[in-house]
Amino acid sequence: MGSRASTLLRDEELEEIKKETGFSHSQITRLYSRFTSLDKGENGTLSREDFQRIPELAINPLGDRIINAFFPEGEDQVNFRGFMRTLAHFRPIEDNEKSKDVNGPEPLNSRSNKLHFAFRLYDLDKDDKISRDELLQVLRMMVGVNISDEQLGSIADRTIQEADQDGDSAISFTEFVKVANFFLILVETEVSLLLRLVSNS
Amino acid sequence: MFLLLPFDSLIVNLLGISLTVLFTLLLVFIIVPAIFGVSFGIRKLYMKTLLKIFAWATLRMERGAKEKNHQLYKPYTNGIIAKDPTSLEEEIKEIRRSGSSKALDNTPEFELSDIFYFCRKGMETIMDDEVTKRFSAEELESWNLLSRTNYNFQYISLRLTVLWGLGVLIRYCFLLPLRIALAFTGISLLVVGTTVVGYLPNGRFKEFLSKHVHLMCYRICVRALTAIITYHDRENRPRNGGICVANHTSPIDVIILASDGYYAMVGQVHGGLMGVIQRAMVKACPHVWFERSEVKDRHLVAKRLTEHVRDKSKLPILIFPEGTCINNTSVMMFKKGSFEIGATVYPVAIKYDPQFGDAFWNSSKYGMVTYLLRMMTSWAVVCSVWYLPPVTREADEDAVQFANRVKSAIARQGGLVDLLWDGGLKREKVKDTFKEEQQKLYSKMIVGNHEDRSRS
Numbered sequence A: 001m002g003s004r005a006s007t008l009l010r011d012e013e014l015e016e017i018k019k020e021t022g023f024s025h026s027q028i029t030r031l032y033s034r035f036t037s038l039d040k041g042e043n044g045t046l047s048r049e050d051f052q053r054i055p056e057l058a059i060n061p062l063g064d065r066i067i068n069a070f071f072p073e074g075e076d077q078v079n080f081r082g083f084m085r086t087l088a089h090f091r092p093i094e095d096n097e098k099s100k101d102v103n104g105p106e107p108l109n110s111r112s113n114k115l116h117f118a119f120r121l122y123d124l125d126k127d128d129k130i131s132r133d134e135l136l137q138v139l140r141m142m143v144g145v146n147i148s149d150e151q152l153g154s155i156a157d158r159t160i161q162e163a164d165q166d167g168d169s170a171i172s173f174t175e176f177v178k179v180a181n182f183f184l185i186l187v188e189t190e191v192s193l194l195l196r197l198v199s200n201s
Numbered sequence B: 001m002f003l004l005l006p007f008d009s010l011i012v013n014l015l016g017i018s019l020t021v022l023f024t025l026l027l028v029f030i031i032v033p034a035i036f037g038v039s040f041g042i043r044k045l046y047m048k049t050l051l052k053i054f055a056w057a058t059l060r061m062e063r064g065a066k067e068k069n070h071q072l073y074k075p076y077t078n079g080i081i082a083k084d085p086t087s088l089e090e091e092i093k094e095i096r097r098s099g100s101s102k103a104l105d106n107t108p109e110f111e112l113s114d115i116f117y118f119c120r121k122g123m124e125t126i127m128d129d130e131v132t133k134r135f136s137a138e139e140l141e142s143w144n145l146l147s148r149t150n151y152n153f154q155y156i157s158l159r160l161t162v163l164w165g166l167g168v169l170i171r172y173c174f175l176l177p178l179r180i181a182l183a184f185t186g187i188s189l190l191v192v193g194t195t196v197v198g199y200l201p202n203g204r205f206k207e208f209l210s211k212h213v214h215l216m217c218y219r220i221c222v223r224a225l226t227a228i229i230t231y232h233d234r235e236n237r238p239r240n241g242g243i244c245v246a247n248h249t250s251p252i253d254v255i256i257l258a259s260d261g262y263y264a265m266v267g268q269v270h271g272g273l274m275g276v277i278q279r280a281m282v283k284a285c286p287h288v289w290f291e292r293s294e295v296k297d298r299h300l301v302a303k304r305l306t307e308h309v310r311d312k313s314k315l316p317i318l319i320f321p322e323g324t325c326i327n328n329t330s331v332m333m334f335k336k337g338s339f340e341i342g343a344t345v346y347p348v349a350i351k352y353d354p355q356f357g358d359a360f361w362n363s364s365k366y367g368m369v370t371y372l373l374r375m376m377t378s379w380a381v382v383c384s385v386w387y388l389p390p391v392t393r394e395a396d397e398d399a400v401q402f403a404n405r406v407k408s409a410i411a412r413q414g415g416l417v418d419l420l421w422d423g424g425l426k427r428e429k430v431k432d433t434f435k436e437e438q439q440k441l442y443s444k445m446i447v448g449n450h451e452d453r454s455r456s
Helices: A011-021 A025-038 A048-052 A063-067 A080-088 A109-121 A130-141 A149-163 A171-181 A184-193 B004-036 B040-066 B088-099 B112-127 B158-198 B206-224 B252-258 B272-284 B299-308 B368-376 B399-414 B430-454
Strands: B227-232 B242-246 B262-267 B287-290 B317-319 B344-353 B382-385
Touching: A011 A025, A011 A080, A025 A080, A025 B158, A048 A063, A063 A130, A063 B112, A063 B242, A080 B112, A109 A130, A109 A171, A109 B112, A130 A149, A130 B430, A149 A171, B004 B158, B004 B206, B040 B158, B040 B227, B088 B112, B088 B299, B088 B430, B158 B206, B158 B227, B158 B272, B158 B368, B206 B227, B206 B272, B206 B399, B227 B252, B242 B299, B242 B399, B252 B317, B252 B344, B287 B299, B317 B430, B382 B399
Parallel strands: B227 B382, B242 B317, B242 B344, B262 B287, B262 B317
Antiparallel strands: B344 B382
């Protein structure tokens, strides 16, 4: 029999993922099908090469950083749980979730977690600060060879100047949040990243 | 021991009779109509019956799923994500506008929030992208009683399993031997027929015979696959001195087109059985076969094709410009080689109905023989062929634009998605130039503003 979506994903596992990430039953099945189609080695995990085989991701200037976000510290393989956990950051917040209880654990796709995700794309060494070097690295990835080192350096300096409030020439998480009033952006980003799946999910 | 003897002869007799009956049936119902290009309509009836059975099967599965309070897994063929196509610049401006409370006229050069654009794009392509799904078989909306296409099999009741078992029996024990016998007949007739015709002196009689030998053998092969083909707009069929281009899904495309028209094939010389067929075919009429070394030399290829096309007595060339098999949901980049030659191009769109058997050849997963066996154990191969009106290159367009124009026409007619991506991405990595383009666009956004500032 063919090895397809709902056959290999056990019901208990599906329920656990549902609880942890908030995706619906059919969304999880759909994404599991996607996971297996990317898994060329058919060993239940994805490697970095599996991600890089997606042409549209390979041409994304920040592609490598985004791929890195899926892999936990020092590991080269990600299983389906890890895959879903990372994707869950970008799940749109449903209306019925907005007034959830404050005492429960913070959902993966909360605004704060989304911001942390973006912050971590910059902060490679995970010291909770974006240094000038880290900022330059990301800038260089986004512009390629089209801007000179000096120009890029001055852009970085200007950005840090505008954002830095405690004078340590680096951007901390709180400063990061304040700079561009991210909360408004997030609303826009969520609305456009819609997971449209078959009928009721 | 002696008791076995009368049974033995009985069995032998029965076998002999059934074989004779089978062969007469074969001859009368399949081969003779193939020779004359007539049809009894048996295949169409078969198709209608199958459709009814599939609809019933899906209904039962839905009932089974409802009992368990689950939704049936249905592939959403248009993609998971609702995207509006916008450019890099527009989207980043959107993001900046919604995030910044500053006035728009001092748009800063770079914003920390710009990464959100790339981040979101990246996530979207991880969840669903346009390219990788074209290299694996299309998923079906309803089940067609083949285990290879089943995604929901915990919902199958006993009745369905019995039906499935019956299907397996029919397909493997009745249809498969029948089809193999037909394929064998078709191929041997082709080889023998074209070799015999090759001994005749060149002239109209040879051409006439060659055409009919080719057509007859391809028609037998069509029946060997139980291919039910609907041809549209046959008045646009390719003529001598032209090039016929079509979208490529499998090697069967050749058989489908060649059973309705007389073409000169283009391809690489193979060894083994294919080589024998190729050498025989070229004796009867000129096909264009390239040695492996010659294939890399684009000028040589172009030269030979041009020579062939210029000779009006030679047949139209059949070419598949995608260069590789795509899964029939989209049309990928056409290689410009055949569009530079300057001949009239006859586009043809081929669309398979995957319900009866998926015709896509996933060459990284299955070899040719496994693929053919899979084809012969499916229910049928159902497809539609549209002959589009001939086109020529206009004065102000280059070969690439011409190729894209033809590709769009084919995609539109066949109801396929028109993609600019190269089919070669099936095996190769994407070129870095695409990433560099994105980087350039983004740089313009942040440096362009800088230039405006320095001016004021």
